Amino acid sequence: MQTFFSIAIDAFAYGMVLFVISIGLSITMGLMRVVNLAHGAFAMIGGYIASFAAQDLGLGYAAAVLLAVFGTVVISIPIERLLYRRIYGAPELTQVLMTIGITFCIIGIANYVFGPTLKTVPLPPALQGSADLGFRSIAVHRLFAIVCGLAVAGALWYAIEKTAFGVKLRASVDNAAMAAALGVRTEIIYAVSFAVAVGLAAFGGVLGAELLPVEPYYALRYMVTFLVVVSVGGAGSIPGALLACLVLGGIDTTGRYLMPEFGEFFFYLAVIAIICIFPRGLAGRAR
Amino acid sequence: MKRAIIAAFAAIIMGNAAYADTIKIGVVGPFSGPFALQGKNFKAGIDAYTAMNGTTIGDDTVEIIYRDLPAADPAQSKALAQELVVKEKVQYLAGFYFTPDAMAVTPILKQANVPLVVMNAATSAIVTKSPLVVRTSFTTWQTSTPIAKVAHDAGVAKVISIVSDYGPGIDAENAFKAGFEKEGGAVVEAIRMPLSTNDFSPIMQRIKDSGAQGVFAFLPSGPTTLGFVKAYNENGLKAAGIKFFAPGDLTQESDLPALGDAALGIQTTFHYAVSHDSAENKAFVEAASKAIGNPAELSFPSVGAFDGMNVIYKMIEATGGEQNAQKAVDAVKGLSWVSPRGPVSIDPESRHITQNIYLREVTKADDGSYYNKEIQTFEKQGDPGLAAVK
Numbered sequence: 001m002q003t004f005f006s007i008a009i010d011a012f013a014y015g016m017v018l019f020v021i022s023i024g025l026s027i028t029m030g031l032m033r034v035v036n037l038a039h040g041a042f043a044m045i046g047g048y049i050a051s052f053a054a055q056d057l058g059l060g061y062a063a064a065v066l067l068a069v070f071g072t073v074v075i076s077i078p079i080e081r082l083l084y085r086r087i088y089g090a091p092e093l094t095q096v097l098m099t100i101g102i103t104f105c106i107i108g109i110a111n112y113v114f115g116p117t118l119k120t121v122p123l124p125p126a127l128q129g130s131a132d133l134g135f136r137s138i139a140v141h142r143l144f145a146i147v148c149g150l151a152v153a154g155a156l157w158y159a160i161e162k163t164a165f166g167v168k169l170r171a172s173v174d175n176a177a178m179a180a181a182l183g184v185r186t187e188i189i190y191a192v193s194f195a196v197a198v199g200l201a202a203f204g205g206v207l208g209a210e211l212l213p214v215e216p217y218y219a220l221r222y223m224v225t226f227l228v229v230v231s232v233g234g235a236g237s238i239p240g241a242l243l244a245c246l247v248l249g250g251i252d253t254t255g256r257y258l259m260p261e262f263g264e265f266f267f268y269l270a271v272i273a274i275i276c277i278f279p280r281g282l283a284g285r286a287r
Numbered sequence: 288m289k290r291a292i293i294a295a296f297a298a299i300i301m302g303n304a305a306y307a308d309t310i311k312i313g314v315v316g317p318f319s320g321p322f323a324l325q326g327k328n329f330k331a332g333i334d335a336y337t338a339m340n341g342t343t344i345g346d347d348t349v350e351i352i353y354r355d356l357p358a359a360d361p362a363q364s365k366a367l368a369q370e371l372v373v374k375e376k377v378q379y380l381a382g383f384y385f386t387p388d389a390m391a392v393t394p395i396l397k398q399a400n401v402p403l404v405v406m407n408a409a410t411s412a413i414v415t416k417s418p419l420v421v422r423t424s425f426t427t428w429q430t431s432t433p434i435a436k437v438a439h440d441a442g443v444a445k446v447i448s449i450v451s452d453y454g455p456g457i458d459a460e461n462a463f464k465a466g467f468e469k470e471g472g473a474v475v476e477a478i479r480m481p482l483s484t485n486d487f488s489p490i491m492q493r494i495k496d497s498g499a500q501g502v503f504a505f506l507p508s509g510p511t512t513l514g515f516v517k518a519y520n521e522n523g524l525k526a527a528g529i530k531f532f533a534p535g536d537l538t539q540e541s542d543l544p545a546l547g548d549a550a551l552g553i554q555t556t557f558h559y560a561v562s563h564d565s566a567e568n569k570a571f572v573e574a575a576s577k578a579i580g581n582p583a584e585l586s587f588p589s590v591g592a593f594d595g596m597n598v599i600y601k602m603i604e605a606t607g608g609e610q611n612a613q614k615a616v617d618a619v620k621g622l623s624w625v626s627p628r629g630p631v632s633i634d635p636e637s638r639h640i641t642q643n644i645y646l647r648e649v650t651k652a653d654d655g656s657y658y659n660k661e662i663q664t665f666e667k668q669g670d671p672g673l674a675a676v677k
Binding site for chain 2: 003006007010013014111115116117118119120129130136137138139142210211212213215216217218221222252253254256257260261263264
């Protein structure tokens with residue numbers, strides 16, 4: 001029983017970290033219909049900025065996180081205006097080629113500017129160390145990641161389902177021409193959504209840095225995992241992504257505990273099974 | 288008259304043959320991509336050697352030609368080696384970070400009449416694939432065997448082995464198991480985990496549940512090592528007194544700033560620490576730091592490359608610049624010299640380097656940086672892996 005709880009808590013923490021990083025991708029792919037393979041690169045930029053702010057500028061953790069999120073958004077604005085705007089509504093292949101190209105450019109620049117070594121974001125004393133849960137100890141920053149993940153999920157769900165902006169966003173996604181005819185400034189809606197997605201990527205990059213350390217190949221190394229989460233959850237669905245992260249985190253963690261020599265077998269078996277039964281993901285909507 | 292002209296031509300041609308003016312060395316390594324840091328270290332080691340010893344040997348000038356092989360890719364490795372031999376006419380091949388890449392080149396050496404000096408690839412079997420291979424790095428067996436004795440001497444009887452599921456990981460597991468069981472200890476469990484593992488908490492739980500007093504680990508350096516060491520601390524294993532043993536790949540100097548306090552006190556065995564205290568190493572580190580730009584990026588492949596260049600220079604001296612692979616290799620069999628890592632020699636039998644293996648502990652220096660402090664020396668270690676493979 002103790003083992004069961006141990007695995008469950010590990011799975012939950014891992015799933016929430018995955019969620020925070022992947023949800024931005026789910027928004028770009030599901031709501032904006034852009035296959036954004038540069039998502040990992042934005043998460044990486046966030047990690048680098050936070051690491052630079054905390055280690056070289058000596059800022060506190062909270063300031064470093066804020067700087068990372070806003071800094072990444074600021075960097076992404078010219079990229080969105082000059083590059084992404086051309087590929088909205090373009091065929092997937094064009095989008096993939098463009099965004100993978102952006103990814104390679106960012107990898108090269110990161111390698112040149114920050115060097116190929118690992119970077120970490122130093123944690124404040126309050127998040128260091130481990131907390132005793134009675135039956136086992138868990139790192140405090142993992143609990144923090146769980147809380148952040150839940151907060152992000154709640155806030156996004158509220159913004160998309162309950163606010164006027166959410167209504168306009170959903171309208172623009174379903175029929176951009178009609179929404180524009182009704183007076184919705186779709187360009188602004190898209191730009192804001194893109195900024196939110198990028199900001200979430202950066203936030204996830206910082207929050208997950210303990211688990212997925214920042215280095216130039218971060219941008220590609222974890223991209224497959226993020227894409228899997230989005231496709232299993234159903235692009236654009238927040239409850240779907242949350243469910244996918246918890247299910248996949250659970251299967252991955254259990255498999256790794258009980259049968260590590262099978263590697264990622266169970267993870268991908270689960271992915272294949274889910275996609276066979278739900279081709280649009282757990283909560284994907286038919287187009 | 289005609290005869291005189293022919294004679295003059297013949298004299299010029301033969302004269303040219305007698306002074307082979309430029310000797311080319313082809314170096315294959317990962318100079319871009321995820322492993323670029325290791326390639327950079329190759330280059331730093333080579334540049335340090337040429338800076339300290341010049342680029343002329345007798346009348347001959349040495350020219351180094353680099354070829355980039357970003358990730359393990361045997362087919363591409365062979366193609367690059369062939370291109371170097373056929374088009375660039377290199378007399379020596381060197382470098383090679385990954386085992387499969389080095390293995391892929393061994394079949395062409397004899398026909399090309401070119402020796403191969405392996406500067407990193409660490410699987411025991413490479414030297415058996417061709418009599419023209421010499422290795423100046425280390426093998427995973429060589430660096431992992433002494434830690435078994437260290438573990439036993441620390442009073443640990445039961446150890447769990449955790450390795451990444453790939454060639455060097457399995458080598459490390461076998462080496463440790465063989466060494467530790469010989470000492471009278473028991474490996475209670477041996478887990479091989481996938482290379483792409485990011486979250487090590489479940490593994491840490493396995494270690495706790497196994498009841499082992501110590502853990503032996505081998506992972507490729509970089510992000511995975513960082514995650515593993517952090518998980519070891521955060522899941523309370525360090526606090527619970529479970530000891531951590533590993534070969535030095537895990538605490539290579541370029542990763543130490545990121546590992547930080549999490550790595551303090553970890554003991555590893557390896558053939559080279561940048562902090563090694565000797566006049567030779569001081570000179571080497573100074574030259575190599577200048578070559579690499581950022582001294583924090585310097586780590587073990589640089590010394591493999593530095594000693595590899597030493598071997599090649601000796602080969603060129605022995606053959607007088609003439610292309611004769613067998614003679615060149617024979618000339619360095621049994622060669623011994625003082626490397627930045629300590630006294631070393633080329634074993635005449637296996638053509639692998641015999642060297643001291645050091646036990647090191649990650650320590651914080653006075654200026655707040657971290658380094659591998661050598662605390663014990665295992666002298667003149669050969670490669671136990673070859674005997675085990677046979």
